[in-house]
Amino acid sequence: MTTFIDIAALEDIPRQGARVVKTPAGCIAIFRTADDQLFALEDRCPHKGGPLSEGIVHGTSVTCPLHGWVFDMTTGQAQGADEGAVRTFPMRHEGGRVLLDSDFMARRSAA
Amino acid sequence: MIARQRLVVIGAGMASGRMLEQLFQAGFDGEVTLFNAEPRGNYNRLMLSPVLSGEKTYEQIVTHDADWYAAHGVDCRFGEAVVKIEREDRVVYSNAGGVPYDALVIATGSAPFMIPVSGRDLPGVVTYRDLEDTNAMIAASAPGSKAVVIGGGLLGLEAAAAMAARGAEVTVIHLMGHLMERQLDPAAGYLLQKDLEARGIRIHCKGATKAILGNGKVEAVLLEDGTIYDADLVCMAVGIRPETRLANDAHLEVGRGITVDDQLRTSDPAIFALGECVEHDDQLFGLVAPLYDQAKVLAATLMGQDAAFQPVQTATKLKVTGVDLFSAGNFADAPGREDIVFRDPGRGVYKRLILEGERLIGAVLYGDTADGSWFFDLIKQGRDVSDMRDTLIFGPAFAGGVTANPLAAVAALPPEAEICGCNGVCKGKIITAIEGGATTLDAVRSATKASASCGTCTGLVEQVMALTLGDGFTANANPPMCKCTDHTHEDVRRLIKSMGLKSIPAVMQELGWKTVGGCASCRPALNYYLIADWPTEYTDDRQSRLVNERNHGNIQKDGTYSVVPRMWGGVTSPAELRAIADAADRYNVPMVKVTGGQRIDLLGVKKEDLPAIWSDLNAAGMVSGHAYAKGLRTVKTCVGTEFCRFGTQDSTGLGIKLEKLLWGSWTPAKVKLGVSGCPRNCAEATCKDIGVVCVDSGYEISVAGAAGMDVKETEFLCKAATEAEVMEIIAAFTQLYRENARYLHRIYKWVAKVGLDWCRAQVEDPATRRALHDRFLISQSVYQTDPWAEHAATPAEWAPIADLTLRAAE
Numbered sequence: 001m002t003t004f005i006d007i008a009a010l011e012d013i014p015r016q017g018a019r020v021v022k023t024p025a026g027c028i029a030i031f032r033t034a035d036d037q038l039f040a041l042e043d044r045c046p047h048k049g050g051p052l053s054e055g056i057v058h059g060t061s062v063t064c065p066l067h068g069w070v071f072d073m074t075t076g077q078a079q080g081a082d083e084g085a086v087r088t089f090p091m092r093h094e095g096g097r098v099l100l101d102s103d104f105m106a107r108r109s110a111a
Numbered sequence: 112m113i114a115r116q117r118l119v120v121i122g123a124g125m126a127s128g129r130m131l132e133q134l135f136q137a138g139f140d141g142e143v144t145l146f147n148a149e150p151r152g153n154y155n156r157l158m159l160s161p162v163l164s165g166e167k168t169y170e171q172i173v174t175h176d177a178d179w180y181a182a183h184g185v186d187c188r189f190g191e192a193v194v195k196i197e198r199e200d201r202v203v204y205s206n207a208g209g210v211p212y213d214a215l216v217i218a219t220g221s222a223p224f225m226i227p228v229s230g231r232d233l234p235g236v237v238t239y240r241d242l243e244d245t246n247a248m249i250a251a252s253a254p255g256s257k258a259v260v261i262g263g264g265l266l267g268l269e270a271a272a273a274m275a276a277r278g279a280e281v282t283v284i285h286l287m288g289h290l291m292e293r294q295l296d297p298a299a300g301y302l303l304q305k306d307l308e309a310r311g312i313r314i315h316c317k318g319a320t321k322a323i324l325g326n327g328k329v330e331a332v333l334l335e336d337g338t339i340y341d342a343d344l345v346c347m348a349v350g351i352r353p354e355t356r357l358a359n360d361a362h363l364e365v366g367r368g369i370t371v372d373d374q375l376r377t378s379d380p381a382i383f384a385l386g387e388c389v390e391h392d393d394q395l396f397g398l399v400a401p402l403y404d405q406a407k408v409l410a411a412t413l414m415g416q417d418a419a420f421q422p423v424q425t426a427t428k429l430k431v432t433g434v435d436l437f438s439a440g441n442f443a444d445a446p447g448r449e450d451i452v453f454r455d456p457g458r459g460v461y462k463r464l465i466l467e468g469e470r471l472i473g474a475v476l477y478g479d480t481a482d483g484s485w486f487f488d489l490i491k492q493g494r495d496v497s498d499m500r501d502t503l504i505f506g507p508a509f510a511g512g513v514t515a516n517p518l519a520a521v522a523a524l525p526p527e528a529e530i531c532g533c534n535g536v537c538k539g540k541i542i543t544a545i546e547g548g549a550t551t552l553d554a555v556r557s558a559t560k561a562s563a564s565c566g567t568c569t570g571l572v573e574q575v576m577a578l579t580l581g582d583g584f585t586a587n588a589n590p591p592m593c594k595c596t597d598h599t600h601e602d603v604r605r606l607i608k609s610m611g612l613k614s615i616p617a618v619m620q621e622l623g624w625k626t627v628g629g630c631a632s633c634r635p636a637l638n639y640y641l642i643a644d645w646p647t648e649y650t651d652d653r654q655s656r657l658v659n660e661r662n663h664g665n666i667q668k669d670g671t672y673s674v675v676p677r678m679w680g681g682v683t684s685p686a687e688l689r690a691i692a693d694a695a696d697r698y699n700v701p702m703v704k705v706t707g708g709q710r711i712d713l714l715g716v717k718k719e720d721l722p723a724i725w726s727d728l729n730a731a732g733m734v735s736g737h738a739y740a741k742g743l744r745t746v747k748t749c750v751g752t753e754f755c756r757f758g759t760q761d762s763t764g765l766g767i768k769l770e771k772l773l774w775g776s777w778t779p780a781k782v783k784l785g786v787s788g789c790p791r792n793c794a795e796a797t798c799k800d801i802g803v804v805c806v807d808s809g810y811e812i813s814v815a816g817a818a819g820m821d822v823k824e825t826e827f828l829c830k831a832a833t834e835a836e837v838m839e840i841i842a843a844f845t846q847l848y849r850e851n852a853r854y855l856h857r858i859y860k861w862v863a864k865v866g867l868d869w870c871r872a873q874v875e876d877p878a879t880r881r882a883l884h885d886r887f888l889i890s891q892s893v894y895q896t897d898p899w900a901e902h903a904a905t906p907a908e909w910a911p912i913a914d915l916t917l918r919a920a921e
């Protein structure tokens with residue numbers, strides 16, 4: 001059974017921006033697009049570990065702040081010539097609250 | 112064919128340089144010895160005026176460097192004047208000894224003419240011919256010094272304008288009734304005089320020099336009418352005469368110049384001559400275009416090929432920045448000649464065409480010279496113009512039904528029309544080069560030499576490129592901003608203003624962006640353009656800023672940040688240093704480093720600690736140093752008059768004032784300043800975006816330096832007498848940059864595109880300067896705030912939004 005953890009209010013995350021959640025499995029970046037879609041991605045670029053949460057959000061993509069790799073937030077896949085992917089996490093928002101699926105933490109502790 | 116011959120060339124000037132190029136291109140494999148009286152090799156003599164005015168450096172006008180001579184095995188004897196030619200034995204002598212020749216080329220140019228008045232030998236009297244003269248004038252044209260130029264022809268006026276640009280008080284004394292009487296009619300001469308007077312140059316026509324006065328050095332010039340002008344320097348530019356002394360002594364046939372035939376051979380078949388020292392068909396030469404033709408012919412002759420020199424008509428342009436003047440052909444009044452004249456006094460435009468019968472024989476254009484090439488071509492063709500006489504003066508835009516557009520004049524030119532007068536390059540040749548793959552100005556230059564000498568035709572060459580390449584030219588020179596749009600940066604900037612677009616979504620909507628939300632390349636650019644254009648209406652979009660500017664610190668490779676407080680002009684205090692030391696301790700800063708910008712960097716601060724460390728530094732009176740910004744970075748200073756025994760002005764104080772004026776302003780790319788207290792330049796002002804070097808008489812402002820990926824010395828912008836003037840000029844110049852440059856272009860890249868002349872014209876015009884300055888201050892009224900203070904107030908936004916590690920531990 002999935003348990004969603006209440007993370008924050010939607011307004012706490014800037015449009016076309018991100019905030020970070022610290023977890024035992026590393027940092028997760030919660031992105032909010034211009035039209036209020038939310039995405040949760042591992043906050044670590046597969047290239048050299050750049051914090052994706054500090055990247056520029058455009059459409060449903062984010063550009064890594066360190067060397068400009070672009071990731072499709074819906075899949076976590078690097079775009080264009082760059083190869084790699086970041087892990088994505090299920091999440092939703094409900095009644096103005098942002099909820100993150102806690103499974104990944106459970107799975108990690110089970111592993 | 113003369114094989115493996117020993118070729119000796121006397122004189123490394125414009126003509127012989129071109130001749131050697133042609134010779135080596137044709138595969139010449141003899142031995143070349145090149146003598147030059149000047150202690151240097153070939154350089155572009157035409158460009159001495161930009162060197163004199165400070166717009167160029169000597170290094171930039173060298174045409175052949177040591178590597179070139181070495182690559183072609185030229186034995187260089189620079190600084191060795193030839194003193195004798197021994198024709199019997201075929202040996203030339205300098206004071207260092209003799210060199211035998213099989214073929215000899217005399218290319219000694221001309222010697223400036225000195226009017227035989229008393230005092231002409233006084234120190235401080237120079238002519239205008241070579242780098243030594245130029246340097247002497249540079250040394251003497253410090254602001255406030257007085258210079259008198261005798262001679263109001265091309266050279267004299269270029270010298271006068273250039274010295275005036277350096278701040279000297281210049282008087283031109285001209286014997287005739289109007290300036291440049293050989294190239295201009297009285298009306299155009301009058302307009303030119305007015306333009307020069309507007310730059311503060313005094314013009315005295317109908318002035319005959321009686322004597323040069325002075326005791327041990329020049330002090331004044333006395334005219335026949337009794338007028339006396341004080342002078343620290345006198346430049347005599349009254350004409351030239353062919354340098355024929357060697358030829359005379361060797362008993363070659365010499366008229367006014369060394370007599371040569373169509374193959375450039377003198378009366379001795381082993382001796383050739385070219386350049387200003389020769390006389391061909393009773394004609395002398397004073398402009399480079401025919402000399403380059405001679406060079407071509409002589410190279411062919413030396414290779415044993417057939418060629419004959421045919422002098423061509425030449426057109427004249429004055430190379431004074433901001434003065435547009437063109438003349439060609441014959442314009443003296445004479446029976447049977449008719450004039451067509453057009454005047455627009457408001458714009459300072461004057462055009463006069465001279466017709467003889469059905470043909471155009473001369474043209475004088477002042478203020479608007481765009482159609483010069485077209486008229487010049489009609490003159491050379493000698494074509495019947497009666498069918499277009501009614502509209503002839505309006506140029507090709509109205510001739511033969513061609514519609515008016517900026518490129519029409521160039522489009523209307525036939526392929527054989529000359530574009531580059533210096534190098535005799537016609538439109539067809541440029542088109543062939545472009546079609547052969549030369550799609551950049553540099554490539555066209557190296558393929559054809561067009562615009563490679565005096566440079567006044569650069570605009571025309573670009574127009575030919577635009578016509579030939581069509582869209583390809585724009586696409587090539589200027590690609591779209593990014594893949595989100597087809598518009599270039601320049602288009603977008605223009606449309607933001609003309610369509611009144613005031614938000615990023617509005618720009619994307621109205622200009623048809625192809626992506627949702629743009630990308631990491633266009634969004635920061637758009638955000639900047641909107642800030643710069645609508646400072647009071649637009650609100651900065653933090654989410655469209657790259658990480659460093661959004662977080663007001665430089666991100667490090669491990670995701671921590673650096674913190675650099677401002678130290679105005681590089682000056683700090685024990686209290687500030689204590690606060691910095693305390694902050695470093697309190698936040699466990701791993702490294703405290705003195706930066707290359709005269710301040711201190713606290714490196715490796717965690718993001719969540721930023722608001723607190725900023726707040727501590729704020730409490731000690733410090734603000735963000737914007738070490739991360741496309742904005743004002745640092746103003747480096749030296750100690751100046753406050754402490755240094757050489758200081759001429761308070762460079763530290765001025766640097767601080769400038770930093771206080773400019774800090775907080777967003778710019779297309781970073782902006783760094785330096786203020787040095789004297790020309791020893793300890794603040795390295797001459798490699799900054801904007802540099803100020805203090806001198807006794809005031810401040811020399813130069814711009815467009817670089818010391819990063821490119822290293823470049825600044826170029827002289829202008830002088831200022833007071834600190835207030837320096838501040839106004841620099842604010843205005845910065846605003847000009849903010850309003851016009853493409854995002855991420857440093858000042859030196861932008862200036863290279865728009866031209867320093869244009870920038871100077873903007874900041875030198877008092878009304879434009881003031882308006883720019885005022886717009887800068889309006890923007891500063893919004894943007895000159897400390898971002899640290901603002902963000903220190905909301906520390907929660909800088910920390911993780913949730914910490915699930917704690918929850919897991921519970």
Ligand code: SRM
Nearest residue numbers: 665673705706707708709710738744817818819820821857
């Ligand atoms: C801290 C400092 C080095 C130092 O320890 O001295 C520094 C550090 C950086 N420089 Fe610099 N530059 C520093 C002085 C310079 C200077 C010297 C100067 O200013 O007198 C130059 C050459 C002068 C010039 O700008 O023309 C310089 C030319 C560059 C360039 C090349 C810029 C160019 O247009 O060619 C870059 C790259 C860029 O901006 O794209 C750069 C970029 C950087 C960045 C921001 C690289 C980055 O994006 O992370 C470095 C950040 C380090 C950090 O984590 O904080 N830095 N950098 C200096 C800070 C000065 C200050 O107080 O603000």
Ligand SMILES: Cc1cc2nc3c(=O)[nH]c(=O)nc-3n(C[C@H](O)[C@H](O)[C@H](O)COP(=O)(O)OP(=O)(O)OC[C@H]3O[C@@H](n4cnc5c(N)ncnc54)[C@H](O)[C@@H]3O)c2cc1C
Nearest residue numbers: 122124125126147148149192193219220386387397398399
């Ligand atoms: C400031 C300035 C601006 C000008 N602007 C223009 C312009 O815009 N357009 C234009 O068409 N023309 C212009 N001219 C004219 C142009 O520079 C000359 O027409 C051209 O340089 C002549 O070339 P040359 O090779 O004959 O002589 P030079 O270029 O003068 O070269 C002759 C060389 O021979 C050397 N020499 C002389 N005697 C001896 C000797 N005995 N032994 C060894 N070496 C010797 C001299 O030192 C000199 O270096 C300008 C000239 C000046 C000075």
Ligand code: SF4
Nearest residue numbers: 665667706707819820
């Ligand atoms: S030169 Fe500048 S950009 Fe390069 S490593 Fe040093 S500080 Fe960083």
Ligand code: FES
Nearest residue numbers: 045048050064067
């Ligand atoms: S670390 Fe993200 S692109 Fe290099």
